[in-house]
Amino acid sequence: MILLFSRIFLEESQLPVLFSKLQFVDVPEGEVIESKDDQFSFEQAFLLQILSEILKERLGDVTVSKDVALFVFEIFKKSIGVLEHAMRGNSGLPSGFTRVDVLGYSLTILRDICAQDGIRGNMVDANDVVDVLLSYGLIELLLSLLGALEPPAIIRKGLKQIENQDSASCYSKPCPYKGFRRDIVALIGNCVYRRKHAQDEIRDRNGILLLLQQCVTDEDNPFLREWGIWSVRNMLEGNDENQKVVAELEIQGSADVPEINALGLRVEVDQRTRRAKLVNIPSSEKSL
Structure with a gap:
């Protein structure tokens, strides 16, 4: 079954067909419902969960097509609307909430797609898929999401003393499941691995300091510090301009x-x- 799913849904381009047919499969017969892009069914979330687990287990063996990668990216973009009303998640994936699971599993699939070239030694095909995702604004979206999240728990505790912090935090979004911030940082780190144009985009979009702020422990995001260090390392490797920006940073104060x-x-x-x-x-x- 794993081999069959890998071939049909990841290597070939059959995922969009099945995914669309599963959209309202759990709606009771006779009930009328408006079709919205950000509505997903339990079956769709479960399919993404299976594919995420397969890709994670067979990271070096599965070649994901560009069409599938772009389709998963579209799912991810449509699912981020859940962040507008999401509460802080008390568990990892699966979270028990369909829209949150679609968001999380589409994110982890993208994370592992962008990790494949590192596993295979920078094969041309793998680079091509990642570069296509980058050309569709993946880095810009990830930095925007990361910047909109509330600070990690350890930073939030240190900022409680700052005036008006409570009112400012109401504009920040919590992580809808434990590990959401970590998965974003991991995806960014995989994207910038030995890709100077991606490294430069981080700098051009003022994302260097934002990535540096992810190198902390966070009870809501296990292994965030490790993924943060990995991402910063990839962002700086072979990039003199980024290294210069980091070298010129000064600590402005402490909390x-x-x-x-x-x-x-x-x-x-x-x-x-x-x-x-x-x-x-x-x-x-x-x-x-």
Whole structure:
């Protein structure tokens, strides 16, 4: 079955046909429903789940066609509307919500499609599929989504002291499932792997600092730090312009982090080097 699904739905271009036929398969007979692009059925989400698992297991063996890659990208774009009303997810995929699962599995499929050239050693065909996705605005969309998300949990805790933070956070979107931010960062990292034009696009769209901010631990996104480091590494590899931007960054200030303060430490910025450092909190301040 795995081989059959791989051949029919990933390597050939039959996915759009079945996916469209599954759209309203779970609607009771006789019920009239308006067709909307952002409405998905449980069966559609389940099909994407199967394909995501197959692609993850056979990452180096399956060749995904450009038509299938673009179709999954279209599904992903149509599914992001769920973020407008999504609550913070309490679990990973499957989340138990059809629209969230469609969003997540289409994202992970794209992530693994863009990882294939790294597995195979930069084969031309794999690069071609990724470059097609990039030409349709994949990087621009991912940076926009990442920038719209609320900060990782550890950063949110440190920002509670900043005035008007609560009112500002209402404009930020939570991760609809645990790992959503991580999967976006992973997809970006795979896209920029040894592709200078993709690396340059990150810089041109002011995304370098945004990616650097993902190199933290986050209870809502397991392994975010590892994927963040991987993405930054790929963004900088062989790109002097990006390396120069990072080298010229300066720390502008610091925020108190309760977990660090509990250890009797605080973060200060060295005025000479503009680097962060940990210092002991004086005894006189501890009693305040």
